[in-house]
Amino acid sequence: MSEHPMEKENTFDPDLVHEIFKLVWKRKSAERGKNELSENMENEVEASSSRRSRPTFANANALKLSSELLRVFVAEAIQRAATIAEAEGSIKIEATHLERILPQLLLDF
């Protein structure tokens, strides 16, 4: 786990994370309302500002925190793979190293 997350410059762009989230939420709400809503739903959104048609949204800090979570995921993957590579006396992280750490990594997130 990284010690000083605030000092890192490299992280995922919260806006990018937001766009990914919005896409997933849009896809899910479209799936949910597929049968009931007709194609002219978009025109009626303003008129029928019902709560169901209002999508989920996220506040800015939540997005920053999500970016941090994703950054930690990538950093952990690299660090763990690097440990394995080092133990094998390699200076480059290869697919076999990633394979070794993958099961535990996926369990940890």
Added chain:
Amino acid sequence: MEDLDGGMASEVEREEEEEVTDLLRDRFRLCTISIAEAEAKQCGMEVSQPIISCISDLAFKFAEQLAKDLELFAQHAGRKSVNMEDVILSAHRNDHLAASLRSFCNDLKAKEPTLERKRKKKSRREDRVARDLLRTAGT
């Protein structure tokens, strides 16, 4: 006839959506590359390019799953907006991760204390006004 139109429209929509997803995935990969390379440099390691794109795809899948989780958590709390507690909750299986996110969350909160202070000041002023009103009503 209407059904046919609707079906075609949704198909076009789906294609557009896939294009957008691909674009996002590429932007996401660029971010992953810079993070991964910086991290590898710290360990004194090199990373082969296919490994990074593999990790990036994993992280993207993780992000999509995270989005679903966060939406469900927020809905369960009766909210329409996702907040930091939801994100921390999504990491509850891993104590270390949750603790790390919690400290990051506190750092973010510490960065913007002005809002709360303003709110407090305002409420204090409102209290005083209420007190004055009471006093005038009493006399």
